[in-house]
Amino acid sequence: MTKRVHNFNPGPAALPLEVLQQAQAEMLDFKGSGMSVMEISHRSKEFEAIVAEAQADLRHLLGIPENYKILFLQGGASLQFAMIPMNFRPAGASADYIVTGAWSKKAFKESQKLGTAKAAASLEADNFNRLPAQSELKLDPAAAYLHFTSNETIHGVEYFTEPLPPAGVPLICDASSDFISRPVDVSKYAMIYAGAQKNAGPAGVVVCIVREDMLEKVPTNLPNLLDYKALAEENSLLNTPPCWSIYIVGLVLRWVKGLGGLAAIEKRNQAKAGLVYQVIDQSGGFYKGHALADRSRMNITFRLPAEALEEQFAADAKKAGLIGLKGHRSVGGMRASIYNALDLSAIEALAAFMKEFQQKNG
Numbered sequence: 001m002t003k004r005v006h007n008f009n010p011g012p013a014a015l016p017l018e019v020l021q022q023a024q025a026e027m028l029d030f031k032g033s034g035m036s037v038m039e040i041s042h043r044s045k046e047f048e049a050i051v052a053e054a055q056a057d058l059r060h061l062l063g064i065p066e067n068y069k070i071l072f073l074q075g076g077a078s079l080q081f082a083m084i085p086m087n088f089r090p091a092g093a094s095a096d097y098i099v100t101g102a103w104s105k106k107a108f109k110e111s112q113k114l115g116t117a118k119a120a121a122s123l124e125a126d127n128f129n130r131l132p133a134q135s136e137l138k139l140d141p142a143a144a145y146l147h148f149t150s151n152e153t154i155h156g157v158e159y160f161t162e163p164l165p166p167a168g169v170p171l172i173c174d175a176s177s178d179f180i181s182r183p184v185d186v187s188k189y190a191m192i193y194a195g196a197q198k199n200a201g202p203a204g205v206v207v208c209i210v211r212e213d214m215l216e217k218v219p220t221n222l223p224n225l226l227d228y229k230a231l232a233e234e235n236s237l238l239n240t241p242p243c244w245s246i247y248i249v250g251l252v253l254r255w256v257k258g259l260g261g262l263a264a265i266e267k268r269n270q271a272k273a274g275l276v277y278q279v280i281d282q283s284g285g286f287y288k289g290h291a292l293a294d295r296s297r298m299n300i301t302f303r304l305p306a307e308a309l310e311e312q313f314a315a316d317a318k319k320a321g322l323i324g325l326k327g328h329r330s331v332g333g334m335r336a337s338i339y340n341a342l343d344l345s346a347i348e349a350l351a352a353f354m355k356e357f358q359q360k361n362g
């Protein structure tokens with residue numbers, strides 16, 4: 001008998017069971033090819049169809065306008081931290097970063113290594129327990145772009161409304177940990193990127209949605225694999241792509257479509273997060289959320305009254321089949337990552353476990 005746990009890992013994270021089963025069924029003989037997707041050529045008709053279908057499904061789900069390219073790249077979201085300034089910040093120009101947690105801080109630092117970047121806001125003094133209001137942003141009207149992170153995976157704060165850049169300043173978003181978790185108006189963005197290994201698939205591929213006019217800004221002296229324009233011209237097939245990861249992303253997109261698309265997924269995610277926050281809010285202070293506002297629907301960060309209790313919580317949860325709940329050391333405490341693939345039953349199991357743990361130890 002296969003044993004599956006309730007997987008609250010932050011990434012790589014749980015994948016929908018149906019997707020894993022489909023991959024298993026197609027593993028040895030993908031669509032009559034007599035090969036697995038790991039073995040077929042990236043220049044084959046079969047693989048071209050995988051890429052085309054994944055792009056079409058993503059375009060449909062997010063309502064991506066025709067003047068945006070969809071790329072499947074390597075190097076993770078972390079390489080985009082470097083590629084974005086290399087491609088979109090001309091020599092001598094500055095870029096703005098909203099620093100709202102560990103990940104946007106990394107993006108900011110990487111950008112500073114390569115040129116001028118300014119923090120439009122940073123809430124580090126409060127250990128990133130809320131997002132800055134629009135009025136708190138110090139925005140440069142001449143910035144090459146404004147970068148923000150829609151969901152901070154470690155700190156558990158999430159933007160549900162985009163920050164507004166000054167007129168003419170392109171908006172760029174790291175959506176790694178809330179990608180395809182709700183509808184988004186792509187036309188507000190110059191670029192959205194997401195490492196797949198949270199909501200969209202396995203590690204090894206990063207999905208980039210780039211407005212075509214941005215590609216005209218790309219300098220001509222970049223190495224091909226760091227050049228969005230060159231990558232877009234070859235439809236991400238400039239070199240051997242991560243074929244298997246792209247294939248699984250395609251299956252995940254089909255699964256999301258089957259659930260009713262992003263509006264339906266958003267409802268589901270609201271209900272799921274609501275259940276856990278309700279337990280926290282009704283615990284009389286036993287569970288304390290890290291985020292005071294802008295609470296993430298994807299990564300729920302919370303503390304218990306003592307570190308020893310937090311250790312025990314993680315250990316008891318594991319025994320109960322709930323894994324991956326230990327928080328990041330920079331925040332401490334617990335973190336429940338509840339991406340798209342987790343269904344309500346996993347969240348109900350977590351909520352019940354939390355209540356029982358409090359009864360026993362509160």
Ligand SMILES: Cc1ncc(COP(=O)(O)O)c(C=O)c1O
Pocket residue numbers: 011075076077078079103149151152153154174175176177195196
């Ligand atoms: C919001 C966010 N951005 C970037 C990254 C880095 O992604 P990668 O490991 O694909 O480089 C992560 C990984 O957890 C993340 O959560």
